[in-house]
Amino acid sequence: MKKPDRPQIPRKTIYRLSIYLRCLARLRDNAIRTVSSDALARVAGVIIILFGLHLTGIFKIKALYTDARLHSVKGSSTPLGAFVIGFAFAFGWTPCLGPILSAILALAEEQNTLAKGVLLLAVYSLGLAVPFLLTSLGVERFLKFYSRFRSHMHALEVASGGLLIALGILLLIGRFTLISNWLSFLNRFAL
Numbered sequence: 001m002k003k004p005d006r007p008q009i010p011r012k013t014i015y016r017l018s019i020y021l022r023c024l025a026r027l028r029d030n031a032i033r034t035v036s037s038d039a040l041a042r043v044a045g046v047i048i049i050l051f052g053l054h055l056t057g058i059f060k061i062k063a064l065y066t067d068a069r070l071h072s073v074k075g076s077s078t079p080l081g082a083f084v085i086g087f088a089f090a091f092g093w094t095p096c097l098g099p100i101l102s103a104i105l106a107l108a109e110e111q112n113t114l115a116k117g118v119l120l121l122a123v124y125s126l127g128l129a130v131p132f133l134l135t136s137l138g139v140e141r142f143l144k145f146y147s148r149f150r151s152h153m154h155a156l157e158v159a160s161g162g163l164l165i166a167l168g169i170l171l172l173i174g175r176f177t178l179i180s181n182w183l184s185f186l187n188r189f190a191l
Helices: 010-032 037-056 079-092 094-110 114-137 139-172 177-182 184-189
Strands: none
Touching: 037 094, 037 139, 094 114, 094 139, 114 139, 139 177, 177 184
16 A cells, blocks of 8 residues: 655755755855955955845846756655755755845854854844745735735845945945944844
């Protein structure tokens, strides 16, 4: 008697995405070791500004719009096949996550301690995961909300792009610490 198919556990997708992001972080870390922090901050500033211009629509990076579909790929029924398909899925998300994730990784690199960098990445991960978890709990309500919110998506992208441009400029001119000065009143909430 054949066992009924079990639904896929969402944790597997999260693990695959986590492995992909760890691989990216490892590659980034190896590249960073060879470059001075001032030069890295300037390069990161320029890249963040470019991503901000892309999000605002002022400047389009066509490579971020490419799409590759693998409809004929088989093998997701084996653990290795599922891993490969999950890795491809995570890789396909790169254009969606790339600009913001790049900014967060650059900001994490600029932190004084490893704990602060990890905290930034943890908050980013929560910001990425929580909407999906909440959506799964209330898909119907979410669809109603999203149909109303969709008209504001461009404004949200432009605002996010503007924020990235401002952060990139601060990194580029070496004044990123201004943010910590402006937000110093939040220190009373520090862990």
